[in-house]
Amino acid sequence: MDRECVSLLPRVCEVLAASGSSLPDDTSLEKLLDWFTGLTKAGTSLLESCPCLLEFISTVVHNTALDPSILSFTLRLTGFVAVTEVAFKVLQESSVLDLVFNLQHWQEAGLWEDPCIRIGWIQGLRTMMQHPKALSFFVQADFLQPLLQLQTDKSLFVASAANQMLAHVLLSCQSVSSVGSNDVDEEGEDVGRSGGSIADLEYSAVTVETNQDYAAVVTAISECLKKSLVPRENTQLHQSLQILKLLALLLAQTRPPLWEKLLQMVADSVDELLVAGYSQLILPLMDVILAAYSSCDVNRRAPDQRVSRLLSFMLNIRKPADLIQAAAAFLRRGLHDLVHTAQSARVLLLPLDIITGLNLLTTTDEQRFLMMEQLKNKTSCISLICVCLTNTPQMTLMAADCLPCPPVLIVTAVLSLLKLCSGDSSSPSSSSSGCREVSRNVIGSSKVQKCALDALTALSGSPGVEVKLAEVFTLLVQCLDNPDSDPTVLQKSFQALVQWMSVCSDLSSITDQHRQDLLQVVRKRSCDIRWEVRDSTVEFLGRLAGVRVIQTTAEEASDASVAVLGGCCFTTPLLRAALQDTESYVRASAISALAQTLAASWQQGAALTQEQTEIVNQLLEVLSWDTEGFARRAVVRYFIAWLSSMSSHSCVQSPASSSLLMPSVRSVLSRGSADLDWEVKVHTLELAELLLDEAFSGQRGYTKGNPTQTHPYAVIPNTLHTRTHNEEDVVGVLNSLVQWGVVSALLSGLVDCDRPVALRACRLLITLREVVCPLSLGALDATAAMATVARVTCELPGCGWAREIRKMLVMKAKDANAEGGVSGGEVVNCDDCGEAGQEAASVGGQTPCVSVCEVLRSLDLDERLDVLTRSSDHVHNSPLSLLQDILTASSARSQPDTQQEVIADCY
Amino acid sequence: MKLYCLSGHPTLPCNVLKFKSTTIMLDCGLDTTSVLNFLPLPLVHSPRLSKLPGWISKDGTINLEKELKDCAGRVFVDSQPEFCLPERELLDLSTIDVILISNYHCMMALPYITEHTGFTGTVYATEPTLQIGRLLMEEVVNFMERVPKAQSATCWKNKEIQRMLPGPLKDAVDVWTWKRCYSMQEVNSALSKVQLVGYSQKVELFGAVQVSPLSSGYSLGSSNWIIQSHHEKVSYVSGSSLLTTHPQPMDQSSLKNSDVLILTGLTQMPTANPDGMLGEFCSNLAMTIRAGGNVLVPCYSSGVIYDLLECLYQFIESASLGTTPFYFISPVANSSLEFSQIFAEWLCHNKQTKVYLPEPPFPHAELIQTNKLKHYPSIHGDFSSEFRQPCVVFTGHPSLRFGDVVHFMELWGKSSLNTIIFTEPDFSYLDALAPYQPLAMKCVYCPIDTRLNFHQVSKLLKEVQPLHVVCPEQYTQPPLTQSHRSDLMLELQPPPMPYRRCSVLNLPFRRRYERVYILPELANSLVPSEIKPGVSVATVSAVVHSKDNKHTLQHGITEVKVEETADGHILHLQAEDTLIQLEEDGTHIVCDNNEPLRTTLRDLVLRFLQKL
Secondary structure (H helix, E strand, O other), X not given: OOHHHHHHHHHHHHHHHXXXXXXOOXXXXXXXXXXXXXXXXXXXXXXXXXXXXXXXXXXXXXXXXXXXXXXXXXXXXXHHHOOOHHHHHHHHHOOHHHHHOOHXXXXXXXXXXXXXXXXXXXHHHHHHOOOHHHHHHHHHXXXXXXXXXXXXXXXXXXHHHHHHHHHHHHHHHHHHHHHHOOOOOOOHHHHHHOOOOHHHOOHHHOXXXXXXXXXXXXXXXXHHHHHHHOOOOHHHHHHHHHHHHHHHHHHHHOOHXXXXXXXXXXXXXXXXXXXXXXHXXXXXXXXXXXXXXXXXXHOOOOOOHHHHHHHHHHOOXXXXXXXXHHHHHHHHHOOOOHHHHHHHHHHHHHHHHHHHOOOOOOOOHHHHHHHHHHHOOHHHHHHHHHXXXXXXXXXXXXXXXXXXXXXXXXXHHHHHHHHHHOOOOXXXXXXXXXXXXXXXXXXXXXXXXXXXXXXXXXXXXXXXXXXXXXXXXXXXXXXXXXXXXXXXHHHHHHXXXXXXXXXXXXXXXXXXXXXXXXXXXXXXXXXXOOHHHHHHHHHHHHHHHOXXXXXXXXXXXXXXXXXXXXXXXXXXXXXHHHOOOOOHHHHHHHHHHHHHHHHHXXXXXXXXXXXXXXXXXXXXXXXXXXXXXXXXXXXXXXHHHHHHHHHOOOOOOOHHHHOOHHHHHHHHHHHHHOOOOHHHHHHHHXXXXXXXXXXXXXXXXXXXXXXXXXXXXXXXXXXXXXXXXXXXXXXXXXHHHHHHOHHHHHHHHHOOOOHHHHHHHHHHHHHHHHHHOOOOOOHHHHHHHOOOHHHOEEEOOOOHHHHHHHHHHHHHHHHHHHHOHHHHHHHHOOHHHXXXXXXXXXXXXXXXXXXXXHHHHHOOHHHHHHXXXXXXXXXXXXXXXXXXHHHHHHHHHHOXXXXXXXXXXXX | OEEEEOOOOOOOOOEEEEEOOEEEEEOOOOEXXXXXXXXXXXXXXXHHHHOOOEOEOOOOOOEOOOOEEEEOOEEEEOOOOEEEOOOOOOOOHHHOOEEEOOOHHHHOOHHHHHOOOOOOOEEEEOHHHHHHHHHHHHHHHHHHHHOOOOOOOOHHHOHHHHHHOOOOOOOOOOXXXXXXXXXXXXXXXXXXXXXXXXXXXXXXXXXXEEEEEEEOOOOOOOEEEEEEOXXXXXXXXXXXXXXXXXXXXXXXXXXXXXXXXXXEOOOOOXXXXXHHHHHHHHHHHHHHHHOOOOEXXXXXXXXXXXXXXXXXXXXXXXXXXXXXXXXXXXXXXHHHHHHHHHOHHHEOHHHHXXXXXXXXXXXXXXXXXXXXXXXXXXXXXXXXXXXXXXOEEEEOOOOOOOOOHHHHHHHXXXXXXXXXXEOOOOOOHHHHHHHHOOOOOEEEEOOOOOOOOHHHXXXXXXXHOOOXXXXXXXXXXXXXXXXXXXXXXXXXXXXXXXXXXXXXXXXXXXXXXXXXXXXXXXXXXXXXXXXXXXXXXXXXXXXXXXXXXXXXXXXXXXXXXXXXXXXXXXXXXXXXXXXXXXXXXXXXXXXOOOHHHXXXXXXXXXXXXXXX
16 A cells, blocks of 8 residues: 555544545545555455554544434445454454444434435445354344345335345355355355355354354345235335345355255245236346246256246236246347247247238237237337347347247348338238237337347348348338438448348349349438438448459359449449538548448559549548548548558559559648647558558567557567568668658657647657667667668758657757766767757757657657556546545635635546 | 318318308319319420320211320320319309318419309408419419410310210319319409408307417418307318428417317328428439439429428538529519518418518528529520529429420420429329320429328327317228228227218207397396205396397386286286287277387287287
């Protein structure tokens, strides 16, 4: 622990004990507790390192006039202090512990009404309860009854904490008993999950007597569970709900003897609850049953007969809404139970079956009738269908024998549901008035449409559904064409289309008519009045270009954009028009989509077209003039994509690319690094990094990416040494980096006021320095070894970032001169460059040159990196600052003249 | 109470309500779909239309070469277009006391009703309805009179001949009632009978009923009507909208507690949501302009066009259409655009507040100022010199049979770059296009009908709870083409009473009460006696005096002494000091110097004697 903090703590305790109301803000106490939690977790004994806490606790606990938040804090703090047995003993001997957790004490003071005291009491106990002594204390003080009462507390937080605590007590008792009875502890993991370290208990600590006490606790809790599970009247539903939550916690974590016992105690009550059929309790009940069931599953025990029976009962309830919920809950668990999985699937498919009339499954007339009646109500129809749709993708991935029908049929059903939604067709079974009433409920419901489209997207991966591609295609195009489709529906339709085409790579079933329809609709949607729709359309064009497909078996693979839309000749004009859009999101999406569309031609090294040149000019204009950051960021990303696709396939210096790419990259670097948006600048640095990677790949000392993240002893692969360290090479590369503007971009980034920008630039500069003029070489060695490299210079114009850099250089030079001697020579030695730098700094006007090496070696990059790596608020968030804040706030309060309002800094 | 239904068109209604001694006509819509059977009237000589072959029956027995022309595989009447009038034989139109107009689209048959039928009543309408209605009538008259046709085709209407004609002429109904367009003189005469009313203004009709217009939210000045007596209330709902467009929002609450609600003018496009259609309109327009084509929008000169222009005003920039010219061509274009700006009190709240700012309520003023929207009375004159392409043209008539639109169809129809976008829901776009086929230009159908849809009307009726609903029969079953859409019909309990053209409905409620006033002197003399707590009864003998459908109880003769004589009876009216001698051979009334009383008594006695 920080010595300074320790020295401040007693005063802080005094302040808190005196009056809590002078806290700098209401999160201070929480922050203090967080600090204590951290210390406890690190194994520090609080009492040993901060003995003042004992006095603090005993003072506070007697002063019931204090602010309840301080009292609650003290309760919780006591828990942390008493977490070790030694400290616990000390607290107990000083009779502090008894008073702190004495309910009567708080009730008499009239403080128990305050929920923060109650929750403090529970959490304090809970933290403390990590050793048998604490457990004994709990049992002997007879805290069980009050805890059980707190379970139905009117404060939700208190009730939930009480529940957690009860589970913790029971699990602790279980562990202690099992140690006492010499049971083999197979499930340390479970105990660990309950947050305790009880498994480490000493055997000797447990006496026969305490064992009986524990058994009594277990029995009391189980009795309570049994008694309170079934509500006597509707107003007690809340209590049942709490008990069910507790039960779910327990059944998931307890082991056989206790597990059995618990289950046996509550089985009848659960039965009773099931028969009573409270809809509000269905999900918690299902949680209990599934917790019990999965506990068998996880422990590879055969499912308990009772649990299986309960589960079967749940999956056959007569209330359709409850039934669907239960089935969905079961399916989500993904348990290995063929019978019940199949049953759940049947339940979940029933609404889809009824509404589409597709005979997906066979069910009893009664079930069908009940479900149909439920579906006639519009609200419940929509919610049931949505639950059903959300689960369909998971269903189709199940084993074939669990599914009542093949996945293809489910796709057909979803398609026919989508048709119903748009009011296009009637379901085959619409002859009955019931079905007509049901299908009427989904007409025009965009909620169902969205769910169905999500399901359809996910269903693309199901086995054997490829045959449906043409049908899906037709329907999605209809959805896209429908004037009433809302923007989200259109977006999801586009996504579904891309997904289906990427999964079903064989597009031979797509006819020319399909293509024409899609072309029309894309053209229309790219002119839509809503920008969200234009944005999704443009995005679609980009994503489609990234999908590889085969049109016919004879043909070669191409991208889907070429296959269905005819490729660039259709897409590019639309995207170029979108560059003029009034909405910046659309412009940004259009730029990304252009990059995706042109990626293929870049990779193939195809010759540049006039159009591409125009696009580049347009993009550079966007970078210079666009008022919104999104578009400008996208432009930089466009060039990143272009450059990386080129460098992965051919050399940067290849004539075809360098004619356009490299000059543009140069403009992007200079414009991007002068941008006002920090993300544009970060992207620009990414572009610079790409150029560095490309220039020095294989160069010794060059580590791609983040230099600070590489381990000092990391083995550098041999391949990196293949290129010999040729100084002439380095000079050439460095020269071209300077020419492209990489060095300027990095230097301007370094002095940027946005930390992410400066950090990235700093890392890259260090990387560059390590290749060009590593600091590991002594100053004189370096001078000698890099005489040629040092001649590479870059310009430092007289304004903005360059002035900052110059100032830094001058400062460095002054420092060096002051130190004198050898280190002074380091800078001055570089003949005219250093002087030129100095001159320029004082005179200004002309654009002087400095040696890149000199700059890199003089900027104290490592120190800078160290500062930049720490977050800007690292000082403000330290415990020391917290303690100081508390003290300052209290002194400000005691001297009202100098009182200033402290603005709360939220956590 | 009876309802006579003179029109079968659900959105162009014409009904007559007989309610307490009054005869009220509710709207007089003109069904103009009949013009689709006629050849277009080209403004500029069209070689194509002038050289069409005449029609002769296959066996050669019927030769109507002069009247019927074969055009694009269909037969059209070559004559000035005619309209299908409301039924005029069902009741004597001269007995109509008043005509209530709900919106400017529903008054186009007014001259046919008020002129040459003996009509002597009054027409009630709001000011925008009158002014814009006048513009629409003027426009139609102008369209027709600009291209006069010498001949009038009548032979084809002969029942025997019509039976032999190819469809759809063969299936046209009531062709003998079709009439040519009225003249401007008739329009002026008809409109001179209009009396202006404001929303919620109460108009007494002969003291029998009170009528009052309510805002219906559909168009400038559009209204629903409440027709009520002291104990009965009939609501007439016609062309209402709940969407937020330019007019004042619909007043729903005043429709509550109606005994009968006559429901007409629901949307003609229940499956086309206006917002979606507006989006379609804009994207198709932008798509065409970007590709270098022209856009033609056949539309009425008032109504949805204001909303279209407003929507385009916002869309122009985002779709980079800033340089594309928008033309609005109509003989009344200027008046329509300007009228819309001055009816501030009839606009929605949002636009009303703009009146207090230095900006006009509708943004089309700015479009005009910045020269993006230009308006012309016709394609002749200034327009021809300033016309630039690609452009967007708004012009009438939406039937494509007359007006400047005919010229643009001939001009642009052959290029696939151009697009025609239909926004008015009144005409089937395929029928409208029939005489122009084969057509290379792209056709887009985005009917924008802001009137209530079935979902909205169900909600409305749940809210206002009328006892009975009367509606066109079309609303009681799903549309023919979408028989599975049971959501596209009215399902009510009790079921609505359907009507069709020429129906006469006995409205299912009886008048049971009438309000009678008691004069204060009479009321003073009453001696009520309490028969149970809160209920007192008194006997009244008085005279009922009825005038202007108002009934008043007045003091009459109260004390009469009857004496028997040998020959008969003597009645002594003591207060009046009058004797009535009734004898076998003579009756004498002895009245001192009160000649009026004597005459009244004489008449009364005579009436009784006659009854005996």
